[in-house]
Amino acid sequence: MEKTVLLMGAPNVGKSALFNRLTGLNVRVANYTGTTVDYASGVIRLGDEHVNLIDVPGTYSLCATCEAEEVAVEMVCGKSGDSCSRKPSPACCGKQEAAVSMGTGQPELIVYVLDAGNFEGGLYLLLQLLELKIPMLVALNRGDLALEKGYIVDIKALTDTLGIPVIPTIALSGKGVAELKTRIFDLLNSRTGAAVNERKNVSATWDNVEMLTEKVLRKTGAGNNSSRDKWDRRLTNPWPGLLLAVLILILVFAGIVGIGMGLRQFILLPLFRGLIFPPLIDFISWLIPAGTIQDIFIGEYGFLIKGLEWPFTLVLPYVLSFYFILSLVEDSGYMPRLAILLDGLFKRLGLPGTSIIPFMLGYGCGIPAIMATRALGSQKERLMVTILICLAVPCISQTGAFISLLAARSVAVMIALFVLSWLVMIVAGLFLNRYLEGSRAETLLEIPDLLLPRIDVVAKKLWLRLKLYVTDGALPMIAAVAGASVLYETGLMAAFGRAISPLVTLWLRLPEEAAAPLILGILRRELSVLPLLDLELTTLQLFTGAVVGLFYVPCIAIVATVAREFKVAFAVAILLLTTFIAFFFGGLIARLDIFF
Amino acid sequence: MSLCQEKELNLNIQSAKLSSLGPGSSAMVVSIPEHPLLYSLGLRPGKIIQCCGCQLFGGPLMIKTGDRQVALSKIIAEKIIVDII
Structure with missing residues (x-):
């Protein structure tokens, strides 16, 4: 043995x-x-x-x-x-x-x-x-x-x-x-x-x-940690800790968006559009005669084009920038400090400050985030954090999609989307805290020493993320896009669109084709948003589509994780809840034009 | 700021609830409630601890035991009796 x-x-x-x-x-x-x-x-x-x-x-x-x-x-x-x-x-x-x-x-x-x-x-x-x-x-x-x-x-x-x-x-x-x-x-x-x-x-x-x-x-002596102590006090005491927390969070957000956009604009987009696509298109055009089959490969939704462009130029840059910054934050020992600074505020939602850790992880991917809720003190806290992450925390792939969809048109809409997600989380949190049974564990937490992140450790983490993203993120995305391009080119997608068209066209006021992301979004979260890129939508329609995508069902892998960690019935409840809230808010947003 | 001072000092002048300590003061733990983590985090009878202040919005109390830093909720801190040094 x-x-x-x-x-x-x-x-x-x-x-x-x-x-x-x-x-x-x-x-x-x-x-x-x-x-x-x-x-x-x-x-x-x-x-x-x-x-x-x-x-x-x-x-x-x-x-x-x-x-x-x-x-x-x-x-x-x-x-x-x-x-x-x-x-x-x-x-x-x-x-x-x-x-x-x-x-x-x-x-x-x-x-x-x-x-x-x-x-x-x-x-x-x-x-x-x-x-x-x-x-x-x-x-x-x-x-x-x-x-x-x-x-x-x-x-x-x-x-x-x-x-x-x-x-x-x-x-x-x-x-x-x-x-x-x-x-x-x-x-x-x-x-x-x-x-x-x-x-x-x-x-x-x-x-x-x-x-x-x-x-x-x-x-052995007095020790040599005066600057560590000084920074510890600054970061951990309410003053100036709370101010620094706001600054750090802004820096984190700006860093993720900025580094991601830079990677996309200056490295990945030129690489794919300039070096990879032209020979690929030439090769497929030579191999397959023009028609449906060729379109499935290199047409409008051709999976070799969208299937490479979306995962590698739209999502990958943000995956890299997010995990680079997350590694710095988590290796430094700042997370628990942020957790206790916010503990009092989180307490009003019935959550411990430490739930900031699964939330932050959730902005990367929901699966590790839901696993991380195991470190929380009570079952109620686990359930609450899991529901809120499934409902309103976009994974980094979806955030990348939002940035592409919205940032070019209107940064204000992009910010409004995130603010709306936080408001919904607060309201849902208050509601859940009231109606879910169970209690919040009393805070008792050891604060680790501040450490300077080691560049070799961060680099290794990033390399692992890249590998994991290619196998577990990009490949499923390519497969889903391939499946979708078959549905598109064969007209099945349009048929489905017509079937649910009252919901899409009348309630959400979006074109029929916008039914596609609603199917694809079940497979992967970012696919509830990306297909909207190619429709010619008004800003309000973009906002509507983004809101539906944000609250819509978490991806299939998350649903499976929830079913495994909790119960299948709970996973089904999350599916129903998120779908309902997505359409509810989507319909409301679509009617915002009465104010203009 | 006296966010932590809840004025509920015991009759004995020396003994107090941990939650009533002001920032910067030191005390020796006398008794603690039953909790699986308190012992492990260094909050044991006889231990000298330092209060480093409170977080805002009803957040936890920050204390030092040796050179470990621990955040604990006021509800737990109220159940910990200390001798002020």
């Missing part, structure tokens, strides 16, 4: 960064609590040996406070370990019988990641895990940060007190990873029992946590 190693630790200590270093895989890393909400599994290789490594979501103790932490607790305690979950007592699982904990698939080894820069925070879980008698070694991460704060962890004292090996690492730069790898295999190959027997008996009590801290953590 394949051997399994668990990578565990408190939240935000660098487990995922270490996982990526050890396995060569690329799971998401960011500087806030709750980045990893599900386990990821990979393989560590050394020579011809290999072993399964599982990156477990961070938790402070074996008592889960949210669904992400439950995943972690289940990994060591097993699903049946009901005594573990959601008990309020601080030491609820400390005395758990090891026999109960050993569910199926007991791990061979735990690699415990301990943050040297936040030493005490990870000790309790470490002691709890030691009680389970599973072989363990400690990766003491971020010694550089500790040193900067004026601390040093006495590795020998830690090893001697606990009786387990401790290896210093710096996951982001890769320091110590090779040694860690060797030690993992050494331990797996040695008699595991021996490793456990050398262990000292230090029970999981808070007294022991303090004893360990006292014994092992040495102060």
